[in-house]
Amino acid sequence: MTKKNKRNSEARAWLCRALVTAVTVLASVASMMAMPAAHEADDSIRVERPVASFFMAEVGSASVIDTYLAPVAFKGVDVRLEYERMQAMRFDPQRWVMQMHAGVEYGNLQNKPGNHTEHMLMVDYRWGMMRRWSNVLTPNLQVAVGGSTQLRGGAVYKPSNSNNLVSAKIHWAVSLTAMASYRWRVAKMPVVISYQATLPVAGVFFSPEYGETYYEIYLGNHSGLAHFGWWGSRFDMTNALMADMHMGSTVLRVGYRNTIERSWVNNLDTQIVTHMAVIGVGGEWISLGGNKPNGEKARIISAMY
Numbered sequence: 001m002t003k004k005n006k007r008n009s010e011a012r013a014w015l016c017r018a019l020v021t022a023v024t025v026l027a028s029v030a031s032m033m034a035m036p037a038a039h040e041a042d043d044s045i046r047v048e049r050p051v052a053s054f055f056m057a058e059v060g061s062a063s064v065i066d067t068y069l070a071p072v073a074f075k076g077v078d079v080r081l082e083y084e085r086m087q088a089m090r091f092d093p094q095r096w097v098m099q100m101h102a103g104v105e106y107g108n109l110q111n112k113p114g115n116h117t118e119h120m121l122m123v124d125y126r127w128g129m130m131r132r133w134s135n136v137l138t139p140n141l142q143v144a145v146g147g148s149t150q151l152r153g154g155a156v157y158k159p160s161n162s163n164n165l166v167s168a169k170i171h172w173a174v175s176l177t178a179m180a181s182y183r184w185r186v187a188k189m190p191v192v193i194s195y196q197a198t199l200p201v202a203g204v205f206f207s208p209e210y211g212e213t214y215y216e217i218y219l220g221n222h223s224g225l226a227h228f229g230w231w232g233s234r235f236d237m238t239n240a241l242m243a244d245m246h247m248g249s250t251v252l253r254v255g256y257r258n259t260i261e262r263s264w265v266n267n268l269d270t271q272i273v274t275h276m277a278v279i280g281v282g283g284e285w286i287s288l289g290g291n292k293p294n295g296e297k298a299r300i301i302s303a304m305y
Helices: 003-034 214-218
Strands: 045-048 051-066 073-088 096-110 117-133 141-157 166-186 189-206 226-229 234-247 250-265 268-285 297-300
Touching (some): 073 117, 073 268
Antiparallel strands (some): 051 073, 096 117, 117 141, 141 166, 166 189, 189 234, 250 268
């Protein structure tokens, strides 16, 4: 067995163990979610878990290096639309929260001389859970740590190429994520400052061989297209700094988001870095469905505030 085949075999074995672990964890979480919470056994107090949701528009810059298309960097304007949802978990709302992100992104990029253009279109979805601790060092600070799974895909298109016009991107990963939020007031207006970092640890991503065309893949050359993603072959990270300003029931969000995506496999190097200004609007919403007596006491447990 060659060294390359041995490494690939070890990587596949490691990935299988990681997938088995992930499935076991998800099964455990599902069983916990099916169990009634202890504090919900008291019929005199109803627990409400409001949904915190935001619609955000982002604009900024992107730098893309994709050596499958060109060996130089392309830079330009990047825009993104994103939806975020957070809610305390049913099985232990005081300590566990879920978070979901879904977004679509477009970048219009040029090389340094300005005589060639690339277009980038990406979509992504991420879902995760975090264990949170309130009143950390101060009554206004909350810290949360957990994990998530994400799927991101799309393409980079370079119309001036004569052979390879498109570089397809698809990546699935399991990630670590951590968040810290601090509550304070500005001129009597409640403001929550939060920072969140998401770091993929392991996954699978698509990449052709160096010089391999998609026509060859179409004809049946499917070997070596899926690659085990870890910090030796791929590094991704998302950093988000947000300020949520509460104006009555509506929350105005402003902030900054940075993403880093880099992979190196089959002598191909891909690097996508974005810096985005964020503005969004949202709030917390309580479901009115179900049988909820008007006189029943309710305890509201927020996912973030």
